[in-house]
Amino acid sequence: MEKVNIFALGGQDENGKNCYVLDYDxxxxxxxxxxxxPINMSNGVDTLIPDxxxxxxxKNKIQGVFITDIKNETFSALPWLIMKVPNITIYTSFLNxxxxxxxLSKYNIKSQSYKVQSITKREKIGNLYVQPFSLPGTAPGNLGFDFITPNGDYVFMMNYSEGDLGIFGKAWFIHLPKLFNKRKxxxxxxxxxxxxxxxxxxxxxxxxxxINKVFQQTNKNNKIIVGAYSEDMVNLHQILELATKYNRPVIPYGKAYSDLLFLTKQIQEKLNxxxxxxxxxxxxxxxxxxxxxxLVTGSVERLYQRFLxxxxxxxxxxxISRNDSVIMMAPPVNGLESLAAITLxxxxxxxxxxxxxxxxxxFICRPTRLDIYNLTKVLKPSVLIPVQGLYRYLVDAISYIEQDKELSKTVKxxxxxxxxxxxxxxxxxxxxNGKIKEVGDTIIDGFGVGDISTEVLAEREVLGRDGVVIINSLYSPKTKQIVGQLHINYIGVIDQNEQEQINKLIKDSLINIIDSNEFNTMREMNEKVRKTIRKKIFKLTDKDPMVAFTLTMV
Known part of the structure; x- marks a missing residue:
């Protein structure tokens, strides 16, 4: 009997730490x-990686590591994986x-401990065949992987779009069945x-x-300063086109993007x-x-600090001079809104x-619900497994597909x-129903693999996803009234310019709950307040923060 297990060591119900395993016999x-x-890098926490x-x-069962693209949440844990599991082979595209x-050269890892190999065609690796295929991505060289078994294929696709992105790749879902030879x-x-x-x-x-308007209106004797994430090459490429159009020189200011630009330029000169x-x-x-x-570039957690x-x-x-123009095309991730606001x-x-x-x-080079639906309709997989995101977005992808009753009959x-x-x-x-026990976060501090309490980890998890709202005041059990000023603090939820609106929402909700309900215990009241405010913030901001509500007795 052919046995295949698929599981994630990271990336499910979280943003980042993506790592998936296919176990074939x-x-x-x-x-x-x-x-x-982590959003807050105090306590020596710089990075989280899978366990x-x-x-x-x-380690003796590992046939290889397959890297789809060069986003940090895709490949940047490789140094620590190699430290744990030496002598592995990494398969990816030529640019990757x-x-x-x-x-890897930045780490004190012996070159004999790993091998990075370009994979361009179907190869037998271990006991099965692996076929790479090109996908449009944020940088050239984005790959999908098809693991071919005698009883059917298992296809992995990450950080892609459908269509023509020029040098960054092109693909149309309708052509994929031919690529897979119409296998199941x-x-x-x-x-x-x-x-x-x-x-x-x-x-x-x-x-x-x-952005076009900025290039049109900025005096030719003044700089245009663009802030962007290093890995967002596809949008930065359009900035390069505008610089050419308006005859302005470009100065990349960030090593990671400069290296990527150098390699991309070489590829572009050959292809076009x-x-x-x-x-x-x-x-x-x-x-x-x-x-x-x-072009001021940096990683997600460093860019705004650099601009500051x-x-x-x-x-x-x-x-930055008074007449320079600044374009910030780096939307802050959850938890960095405050830093972004201060920087601006x-x-x-x-x-x-x-x-x-x-x-x-x-433009974000990742599939939407409509992309996933169209892909599923073309490939007709027996099982669809959405990955690499918060739980509610994985549910959203499935819910959208399940609206098609005919497709739902054949796709689980x-x-x-x-x-x-x-x-x-x-x-x-x-x-x-099965489960791998060794799952969780490993902490990386400035010196390597560190250690930290589970309480701090839990806090980081909340901050990294949707933030925290902390509400507290004084309460008199005699009068059954809130007698002190209401204090509301936000951690990684909203921008400063939105806080007044959310403050009013919280105060109005609290007044309505107290006036229209009777509670046997403070715990019941606390639970009602937290659930109500959490739902209302989600409807307004599409964020689902943890709400901490505390009344101090006087």
């Missing part, structure tokens, strides 16, 4: 090994191979972390008009030599070019010419929490 195939950045204990115990080798798809494991978007992701592949890049200058020469487009340093005149090379305020003290691009305006959709096992026998799903 006791041989392990690992798909991705990413990190998750690799299971892989360490079963260069980035992975460069990243036992399971489709697909990214669903951005399923809430109502349209196809490719429909938003354009530069917002406000007619494409005109702007003149690219070194970041040390920023002061020599008053009309430059300066620039706005406070603490940067060696870049100064500091920039405003230097220049009034600030354009902030919201997430709803920016399931959600796996981290560690839960989908068990297949001869290509058919038998159960999802």
């Amino acid at each position: 006791d041989s392990l195939y690992i798909v991705n090994a990413g990190v998750k950045i 690799f204990s299971f892989l360490e115990k079963n 191979k260069q980035i992975i080798n460069e990243r 798809i036992n399971a489709l494991i697909t990214d669903a972390g951005k399923s809430k978007q109502p349209t196809r992701s490719i429909d938003r592949y354009f530069i917002p008009k406000s 030599p007619e494409f005109k890049y702007p003149v690219i200058q070194d970041h040390k020469s920023i002061s020599k070019y008053d009309n430059a487009v300066v 340093r620039i706005s406070q005149n603490e940067d060696l090379h870049l100064k 305020d500091e920039i405003a003290k230097k220049t009034r010419n600030i354009t902030e691009i919201l997430e709803s305006e920016l 959709s399931i959600i796996l929490q981290n560690g839960k096992i989908a068990h297949f026998a001869n290509g058919k799903l038998l159960s999802q």
Whole structure:
């Protein structure tokens, strides 16, 4: 009997730390090994990675690690995986191979401990065949992987769109069955972390008009400073096109993006030599070019800190002048809204010419619910497993597909929490009751693998997802009234300019609950307040924070 198990060591009901395992007849195939950045890096916590204990115990069964793309939440835990499980082979695209080798070279890991290999065609690895296929992504070289067994295929697809993104890849779902030789798809494991978007992701592949306007209106003797995440190459590429159009030199200011740009430029010159890049200058020469487009890039957790340093005149090379224009096309993740607001305020003290691009305006190269539905309709997998996102978005992807009653008859959709096992026998799903015990977070501090209490971990988990609202006041049991001022604190929930509206919502809700209900215990009241406020904040902001409500007796 052919046995296949699929489970996640990370990435389910969380943003980041993506790591999935396919167990084929006791041989392990690992798909991705990413990190998750904690929102608050106090207590020495720099990075969270999956718990690799299971892989360490079963290292002799590992056939390879398959990396789909070069986002931090996809591949940045590789150094620690190699430290735990040496002598592994990493399979990925040619461009990804260069980035992975460069990243691993920063760690004191012997080159004999790993091998990074480009995979361009179907290969037999262990006891099954693995077929890579190209997908459009935020950088060239994005791959999907098809694990081929005698009883059917298991397909993994992460961080992709459908359509033509030029140098960043092109793919149409309707052509995929030919790629798979119309073999039966036992399971489709697909990214669903951005399923809430109502349209196809490719429909938003354009530069917002406000960015064009900045290029049109900024004086030719003043800089245009663009803030973006290093891995967001597909949107930055459109900035390069605008720089060429308006005859402005470009200065990349961030090593990770500079390295990616160098490699991408080489690929572009081979595939499309007619494409005109702007003149690219070194970041040390920023002061020599008053009309430059300066691309300030950084990782998700570092970018705003870097801009804050620039706005406070603490940067060696870049100064913001009064007539410069600043474009911030890096929507802050949950928990960084306050830092982002403070940073933009500091920039405003230097220049009034600030354009902030919201997430709803920016192209994100990840499938939406409509993309996932169209893909499922074409591939017709026996089982659909949405991955790589918060639980409610995984549910959203399934709910959208289940609206098609005919499709639901042939496709069974399931959600796996981290560690839960989908068990297949001869290509058919038998159960999802099994569980891997070694699942959780491993802490990485500035010196390596660290340790920290579970209480802090729990706090980081909440902050990293949707934040916390803390409400407290004084309460008189004699009068049964709140007698003190209501104190409301937000951690990683909303922007400062929205707090007044949410404050009013909380106060009105609290008054209504107290006036219209009777409670036998304070615990009942506390529970009612927390649930009500949580629901109302979710309806208003699409965030589901933890609500801590405390009344101090006087």
